[in-house]
Amino acid sequence: MFNKIIRGALTLAGASAGYAVAMLLTKLVEMQRFVEVPEITPITVLVINGIGAVAGGIIFFIITPWLMEKGLNSANWVEGELQKIPTTDIVIGSMGLIIGLFIAYLISQLLLGIPIPFLGMILSILLYIFLGYLGVSIATKKRDDLSNLAALFKKSTASKEKVPVKPEYKSPPKILDTSVIIDGRIADITQTGFVEGTIVIPEFVLEELRHIADSSDSLKRNRGRRGLDILNRIQKELNVQVEIVDKDFEDVAEVDIKLLKLAQYMNGKVVTNDYNLNKVAELQGVPVLNINELANAVKPVVLPGEEMIVQVIKEGKESGQGVAYLDDGTMIVVEGGRKHIGETMGVLVTSVLQTAAGRMIFAKPKSMADKTA
Numbered sequence: 001m002f003n004k005i006i007r008g009a010l011t012l013a014g015a016s017a018g019y020a021v022a023m024l025l026t027k028l029v030e031m032q033r034f035v036e037v038p039e040i041t042p043i044t045v046l047v048i049n050g051i052g053a054v055a056g057g058i059i060f061f062i063i064t065p066w067l068m069e070k071g072l073n074s075a076n077w078v079e080g081e082l083q084k085i086p087t088t089d090i091v092i093g094s095m096g097l098i099i100g101l102f103i104a105y106l107i108s109q110l111l112l113g114i115p116i117p118f119l120g121m122i123l124s125i126l127l128y129i130f131l132g133y134l135g136v137s138i139a140t141k142k143r144d145d146l147s148n149l150a151a152l153f154k155k156s157t158a159s160k161e162k163v164p165v166k167p168e169y170k171s172p173p174k175i176l177d178t179s180v181i182i183d184g185r186i187a188d189i190t191q192t193g194f195v196e197g198t199i200v201i202p203e204f205v206l207e208e209l210r211h212i213a214d215s216s217d218s219l220k221r222n223r224g225r226r227g228l229d230i231l232n233r234i235q236k237e238l239n240v241q242v243e244i245v246d247k248d249f250e251d252v253a254e255v256d257i258k259l260l261k262l263a264q265y266m267n268g269k270v271v272t273n274d275y276n277l278n279k280v281a282e283l284q285g286v287p288v289l290n291i292n293e294l295a296n297a298v299k300p301v302v303l304p305g306e307e308m309i310v311q312v313i314k315e316g317k318e319s320g321q322g323v324a325y326l327d328d329g330t331m332i333v334v335e336g337g338r339k340h341i342g343e344t345m346g347v348l349v350t351s352v353l354q355t356a357a358g359r360m361i362f363a364k365p366k367s368m369a370d371k372t373a
Contacts (some may be wrong), residue, residue, distance in 0.1 A: 006068060011061040018056020022049045093136045100135025104128045171197035173243070173268035174289065177259050178208050180272050182227040185291055190238050195271075195289075199234060202262055203246045206231075208255055260286045296354070299328050302361055304349050310363075311344045312337045326361075335364040 026045055060067075085093075108124035174197055180186050181201075189195055209231075213224030235242050247265065249258050256277050263270050269287040272278060281288040302308075310324035315338045322337020324347075334340070334347055347363035 006064070010064045010067065011057045014060020015053040015057035018059070019049050019053040021056070022052025025052075089140050092139045096135035096137075096139025097132050098135070099139075100131040100133070101128060103135075104131040107131075172287065173198040173200045173266055174271050175200045175202065175259060175263050175266070175268045176205065177270060177272040177274065177277065178205050178212075178227065178255065179274045179277075180291055181205070181209065181230055182212075182223050183273050183291060184226065184230045185273075185295070186271060187230050187233050187238065189291070189294070190234060190240055195240070198241045198243050200262075200266065200268060201231065201242065201244050202248075202259065203244065204248055204255055204258055206244070256280065260284055263287070295328075296359055299330060299359060300326075302349055302352055304351055306349045307346055307366060308332075308349065308363070309344060309346055310334070312340045312342065315341060330359050330361060332361045332363055335362070336368060337365065340365065 023045075026048055104124075104127045108120075108127055111123045111127065112120040114120040114123070174195055176186060176199065186195075190199065209224055209227045211224070212220050213228055215221045215224065234240065245262070245266075247262060249261050252258050252261065256274070259270050259272075259277070260281055262268070263281075263286045264284075269289050270277070270281055271289045271291070273291040275290075275292075278288050278290050310326070310332055312322035312324050312334055314323050315321065316323045316333050320336050320338050322334040322339075322341055324332040324334060324337070326332065332347070335350070337345075337347075346366035348366050349361055349363050351362045353360040353362065
């Protein structure tokens, strides 16, 4: 049924084309002045046009199957070629074609006014073909420039409509780094109320934690999961304001440098237990709250001459030394304590050494001190 409709439509189109060609030939014969011809009457014109219409219809009726086959093949070929072309190129090429045809339409209005018969029409057709092709070609070849121009326009428009404003806080926000989250002591410190203000967790720190939690190394994986658990505890159990910030610095690869830049941007303080990050922050003038320094600061003060009861658990680096630890992890080096390994004994503090890694206490057995006295 569909083929019959197409064949009938093409036959009518052929008849119309034959009629138009017959009219054109009749006009040419009337206009030519080289050969004498009899006067063409209206009946003659009607007969010639009828013959042309019938001839055109018959010709198109005969060649319709061939035209349909070729048309179907051409459509399949065009479809296959279009599937190879990116959608962006098709859209941009279509826009270029529309612009080229519009320019051709404007210029063709001038060409159609040429007094020489059919010259203006021929030039107009050629102009449509040329400018249409030129529009598609230029648009597809310059698609990168057009996309950059669109992105630039979008960026400039967005900057005019919305100017980013830095958030304001009553007290400097505390920005947590990955190491202090995994450490876990920040949750206990926050719970005591010593940390005031907003706790800020950058998105890039969360991403690093997720990466560690998905590691194939079991130790790293456990550390990453512990960090995520600590964050959940801070968010859900503690009465403190937690803010996750998506501000990123794409030109910087290292997370530590991003933290320092974010602290400068937000006028905040970095909370860490990383000694190297602490030093870099000092060089850049970024305030840092070091958990290890806080832990050392709140350890009990021990003065030379004080007595304490300790258990020697291992030998020291120097000959005859023994090593003991307080409950807070402070190391005590006991002179002559090697022979008392495993024993609980009284010692007398001789000196206290404060280092960046922590506090060290030097002592000697009380019995040795009594003999000396």
